[in-house]
Amino acid sequence: MNRQPLRLAIMEATRILTEAGVASPRSDAELIASHVLGVDRGRLPMVPLVDPPVIDAIGQLVNQRAKRIPLQYLTGWAALGDITVNVGAGVFVPRPETELLLEWGLKLLHGREYPVVVDLCTGSAALALAVQHARPDAVVYAVDIDAQALAWARHNADVHTDAGDTPIRLYSGDVADSTMFAELDGLVDLVLCNPPYVPEGTPVPSEVAEHDPPRAVFAEESGLAVIRHAIAAAARLLRPTGGMAIEHDDTHGSAVPALVRARRVLTDVQGHLDLAGRPRFVTALRVS
Numbered sequence: 001m002n003r004q005p006l007r008l009a010i011m012e013a014t015r016i017l018t019e020a021g022v023a024s025p026r027s028d029a030e031l032i033a034s035h036v037l038g039v040d041r042g043r044l045p046m047v048p049l050v051d052p053p054v055i056d057a058i059g060q061l062v063n064q065r066a067k068r069i070p071l072q073y074l075t076g077w078a079a080l081g082d083i084t085v086n087v088g089a090g091v092f093v094p095r096p097e098t099e100l101l102l103e104w105g106l107k108l109l110h111g112r113e114y115p116v117v118v119d120l121c122t123g124s125a126a127l128a129l130a131v132q133h134a135r136p137d138a139v140v141y142a143v144d145i146d147a148q149a150l151a152w153a154r155h156n157a158d159v160h161t162d163a164g165d166t167p168i169r170l171y172s173g174d175v176a177d178s179t180m181f182a183e184l185d186g187l188v189d190l191v192l193c194n195p196p197y198v199p200e201g202t203p204v205p206s207e208v209a210e211h212d213p214p215r216a217v218f219a220e221e222s223g224l225a226v227i228r229h230a231i232a233a234a235a236r237l238l239r240p241t242g243g244m245a246i247e248h249d250d251t252h253g254s255a256v257p258a259l260v261r262a263r264r265v266l267t268d269v270q271g272h273l274d275l276a277g278r279p280r281f282v283t284a285l286r287v288s
Helices: 006-019 025-037 041-046 052-066 071-075 098-109 126-134 147-162 206-211 225-237 255-261
Strands: 077-080 083-086 116-120 139-144 169-172 188-193 238-247 266-273 279-286
Touching: 006 025, 006 052, 025 041, 025 052, 025 071, 052 071, 071 077, 077 098, 077 126, 083 126, 083 147, 098 126, 098 188, 098 238, 098 266, 098 279, 116 126, 116 225, 126 139, 126 147, 126 188, 139 147, 147 169, 188 225, 225 238, 225 255, 225 266, 238 255, 255 266, 255 279
Parallel strands: 116 139, 116 188, 139 169, 188 238
Antiparallel strands: 077 083, 238 279, 266 279
16 A cells, blocks of 8 residues: 555645635644644645545545535534534534633632633633533533523533533523523622624624524624623623623624623723734723
């Protein structure tokens, strides 16, 4: 069996993905190769030659990716913080942009013992599980309204519990329900939310348009409908000096901070940029 250079396979994969219009062709080609080989991406240079079946397996996944199927659907997982979660049809794929929101939340919790955390619109439960993994002492609540998303969240929660993490508390609920988590009113240290926020009718990449659940992506009222409810929930749930972080569309750099400032119990309102320098999330503290 004639072994072949992995480098050439990655070059060919990059070419195919570039022609298909994939946004990050080289990165995706390397991630597919590392997935097939079962090695970290950084170790690919240590694998100079591979067997033909490996080349075939890489080629099959590359052809799927060229059809704009999300890379995470092909590998079956997505990363956030120090954890990975399983993803697939019916659940929103966590994005790298949310890493910064997670970092802000964990920094806020530093020095607080046994903090209470609520993750609204949890989807795959990636945010909730990342917080719980970083803070085993935390009590982490997560909620979503979508049954398919909750099925993925339950699966991911079970995987991380089996691996030794503290279990999260997962619920079905509507962020618009003013009685949701009423027993936690004024007791929560951190509220996180990555809600549906893309304005309806906005053109989005094929990966999003054809695969992400529309309910997890788009929102009414120019993308602000769910965000309004999330802000109201945070204002109600947070304890004095508790903090909230809500992700938003890059067109919401002024609108969302203004909505937060309209809540008198919230202070120190700050907008934050993502890795590409675009407005991406807003944070605030509950007045003491």
